[in-house]
Amino acid sequence: MSDNAKLTRSKLPISGRIVMFFIRHVQQAMASMGELWRNPVSSVMTMAVLGVSLSLPAALQVLVKNAETITSSWNSAAEISLFIDENRSDQTIQSLLTRIRTYSEVDKVQYIDRNQALEEFQRLSGFGEALAYLDKNPLPAVITVTPTPRYSTPVGARELLSKLEREPEISFGRLDIEWLERLQAVVRLLERTVMAIAALLVLAVVLVIGNTIRLAIMNRRTEIEVMKLVGATESFIQRPFLYTGIWYGVIGGILAWIIINLLVWYLDSALAELLGLYGSQLEMKSLTFMELLQLVGLASFLGWLGSYLSVRQHLRAIEPS
Structure with missing residues (x-):
């Protein structure tokens, strides 16, 4: 940031600074979204990878949730x-x-x-x-x-x-009740499997977003050098890349939710037929609205984390010549 810009900001009242702070963030968030659509092929491929990666643990969680519902409905078997x-x-x-x-x-x-x-x-x-x-x-x-x-x-x-x-x-x-104990043991095993797979895929999501942001930094190396040359702060340069990671996470989380709903729709009739053989009538449950918000929130955080780690590492290596 230049000396004139710092002087202008210092003359603003606190309320004006707060407004300018939010305006600047909104502008950079929108600019980062526009940057995604200027590279549609790579952006769509990254979002698809994130959506599939996030849908796997979320789908297993839906499976565990429905299995718990089934076992609770069969408690009368005791x-x-x-x-x-x-x-x-x-x-x-x-x-x-x-x-x-x-x-x-x-x-x-x-x-x-x-x-x-x-x-x-x-x-x-x-x-x-x-x-x-x-x-x-x-x-x-x-x-x-x-x-x-x-x-x-x-x-x-x-x-x-x-x-x-x-x-x-x-x-x-x-x-x-031995068969019910076996079923509950299977459900507990599924829960642990979900946690293990989720941990691995969380790491994969962070790495994918980090690598994507690294490539974006390399493609804009000259622009970053010019920004540093005119006095732009580190936070000002980092912000668009951080928002890009967040956008990747948000859209990837929404894609994961769509994939899960399609899977539930596809498997619902088969599950109903299977449960009907055991005299049970239950409808397969998908993610609730609160679970959707949690999924998108987690994906956004992972997008921010991956981009933050990448930005912190690679921006330091770029200095104006």
């Missing part, structure tokens, strides 16, 4: 079956049902007597004719207990099962 001693009277069983319903961990209780259990087994097993030859019903009465959401996790359901099995009328209980 249903506990309690088999009652054969010699218990109906009055004793009713007293047991009343006690179980008072448990704070229990959401719903259903009683299936021995005749109902036999009818259901005949319907589902296909051995109806063979069971007709039995002298007596071999099946016990069963109480099915649905835990509250807090106790629908594998750990909570096992705690509740252990508590229920201490009731004297209960012969034993059963909790078929």
Whole structure:
């Protein structure tokens, strides 16, 4: 910045300086956007690379989010079956049902007597004719207990099962939840995979933007030398390149959001068909508006960081001859 410009700025009041500060930033931000469109091929290729790079961890995050939704909707699978001693009277069983319903961990209780259990087994097993030859019903009465959401996790359901099995009328209980534990283990593995891939791709985004800004600095070397010769400050020279990195990040983040929405639209029908086979009806969720803002904000920061590191390194090496 020249001495006359510094003198003019010093005469301005504080409010005027603030206004000029913002005006200068807006001008340089718009100028950097124009610089992108003056090199459309390289700009579009860089933005496409950034969009794909950012869409991969974001798409995996969407996958994890939908997997968590599915597992939470299947928490009712943590249903506990309690088999009652054969010699218990109906009055004793009713007293047991009343006690179980008072448990704070229990959401719903259903009683299936021995005749109902036999009818259901005949319907589902296909051995109806063979069971007709039995002298007596071999099946016990069963109480099915649905835990509250807090106790629908594998750990909570096992705690509740252990508590229920201490009731004297209960012969034993059963909790078929191993498959849900495996599914939750897969979800946890996906979460860690997302974090690892995201870290690698964040580094890739910073490197791509840094290299792009380095090439832009080299192409404008003569212009930078002239600016330094007339007294331009380092911040004034750096600012357009920093805004260029930010623009790359913003547009790359928006492209990533578009890619993710296209993937969700493409996979939604296949996922609905798969879940329908398991008696579940869930719609695949994409990024929310808040998550979109977070994605674009992160991409903007990465664009600024990559350009800042590149500018700090390469501008120092350029001096007017």
